[in-house]
Amino acid sequence: MAIHYPNGKVYTPKKEPLKIKKKDYSFSNRGKTLEDELNDANEYYLLNDLAVIYKKPIPIQVVRVEYPSRSSAMIKEAYYRTPSTTDFNGVYQGKYIDFEAKETENKTAFPLKNVHEHQVKHMRSVTKQNGVCFLLVRFSAFDRYFYLPFEQLELFWDRMLTGGRKSIALSEFEEHAIEITPKYAPRIDYLKIVDNLNV
Amino acid sequence: MAIHYPNGKVYTPKKEPLKIKKKDYSFSNRGKTLEDELNDANEYYLLNDLAVIYKKPIPIQVVRVEYPSRSSAMIKEAYYRTPSTTDFNGVYQGKYIDFEAKETENKTAFPLKNVHEHQVKHMRSVTKQNGVCFLLVRFSAFDRYFYLPFEQLELFWDRMLTGGRKSIALSEFEEHAIEITPKYAPRIDYLKIVDNLNV
Numbered sequence: 001m002a003i004h005y006p007n008g009k010v011y012t013p014k015k016e017p018l019k020i021k022k023k024d025y026s027f028s029n030r031g032k033t034l035e036d037e038l039n040d041a042n043e044y045y046l047l048n049d050l051a052v053i054y055k056k057p058i059p060i061q062v063v064r065v066e067y068p069s070r071s072s073a074m075i076k077e078a079y080y081r082t083p084s085t086t087d088f089n090g091v092y093q094g095k096y097i098d099f100e101a102k103e104t105e106n107k108t109a110f111p112l113k114n115v116h117e118h119q120v121k122h123m124r125s126v127t128k129q130n131g132v133c134f135l136l137v138r139f140s141a142f143d144r145y146f147y148l149p150f151e152q153l154e155l156f157w158d159r160m161l162t163g164g165r166k167s168i169a170l171s172e173f174e175e176h177a178i179e180i181t182p183k184y185a186p187r188i189d190y191l192k193i194v195d196n197l198n199v
Numbered sequence: 200m201a202i203h204y205p206n207g208k209v210y211t212p213k214k215e216p217l218k219i220k221k222k223d224y225s226f227s228n229r230g231k232t233l234e235d236e237l238n239d240a241n242e243y244y245l246l247n248d249l250a251v252i253y254k255k256p257i258p259i260q261v262v263r264v265e266y267p268s269r270s271s272a273m274i275k276e277a278y279y280r281t282p283s284t285t286d287f288n289g290v291y292q293g294k295y296i297d298f299e300a301k302e303t304e305n306k307t308a309f310p311l312k313n314v315h316e317h318q319v320k321h322m323r324s325v326t327k328q329n330g331v332c333f334l335l336v337r338f339s340a341f342d343r344y345f346y347l348p349f350e351q352l353e354l355f356w357d358r359m360l361t362g363g364r365k366s367i368a369l370s371e372f373e374e375h376a377i378e379i380t381p382k383y384a385p386r387i388d389y390l391k392i393v394d395n396l397n398v
């Protein structure tokens with residue numbers, strides 16, 4: 001016997017509803033760039049009095065400026081310059097922190113052409129001054145993050161200079177870098193690694 | 200009797216020549232801006248493996264970019280943004296160094312309107328993280344330089360906020376800041392003060 005609703009329509013049991021996998025947004029990167037994620041982490045550190053770390057502005061060579069009104073300056077011609085240092089620096093509990101952040105779509109290795117020679121030189125100088133210096137790499141295809149201490153980066157860099165491979169294999173990151181597991185807040189808690197390394 | 204040159208012109212002894220004071224260029228600032236002088240000092244520190252300190256690029260908001268050729272980008276519209284931090288930062292023997300540099304033509308005092316509130320906030324955060332933080336002021340009229348530790352700057356800042364004077368008198372610099380005497384290389388050796396303060 002068919003069951004009827006009060007309005008006369010026949011009741012038909014629904015099929016099992018489509019299982020929509022609820023994405024846990026709190027742990028996802030929501031399509032953010034690595035730079036955005038690190039800015040989020042730095043904002044978290046700053047607001048919680050944990051560290052003062054900023055991304056440096058991109059260096060720009062200004063050639064021509066106009067003044068449409070008395071108070072405002074409009075740059076009409078300018079060019080990007082090659083940065084001579086790394087992306088991020090700041091202070092964490094008296095320690096000087098300095099790092100470069102890079103993401104790659106590559107699934108097997110991080111190409112070293114993403115790092116410039118003057119940046120390696122800069123990181124070497126910082127390390128000499130006892131700064132905490134590292135490369136932070138995101139393998140975007142897997143949403144995996146690695147903290148590679150400069151001392152390790154330098155070994156791979158020198159391997160390239162002496163005719164070896166021009167990239168660092170993902171498996172080498174697994175062996176020589178420290179993986180950062182995304183968590184709630186901040187998502188990319190890279191200073192935790194500094195703590196653990198006790199550098 | 201008048202003396203004549205071979206060409207018949209009368210010889211007239213010249214007047215005492217104008218005394219041109221020879222400037223000692225090695226110790227002078229040669230009309231350099233304070234920023235130039237500090238960049239010189241930082242270059243000296245870097246080349247001699249003493250410290251790694253850079254001026255941060257000026258933050259610029261890029262609105263429109265054109266590509267006149269495949270490889271070059273030309274910025275056609277951009278605006279200066281207010282910096283949220285200080286001018287210079289870096290590392291010196293493991294210590295995080297962070298400072299703002301200002302010059303004034305004023306002969307009696309340094310007007311505090313040259314420092315922004317967010318910079319004071321930044322310096323407070325850096326001090327909490329045990330960074331070495333200070334204001335470097337040049338009184339250009341006298342070619343005098345002062346290193347004012349943030350803790351001192353904060354006292355003058357708070358005095359202003361509680362209705363007191365809106366500047367720091369030169370005499371107050373003489374009393375509460377450390378004067379930097381220009382020397383040969385680097386001319387403005389501000390890290391010497393960090394050594395002496397043993398911060």
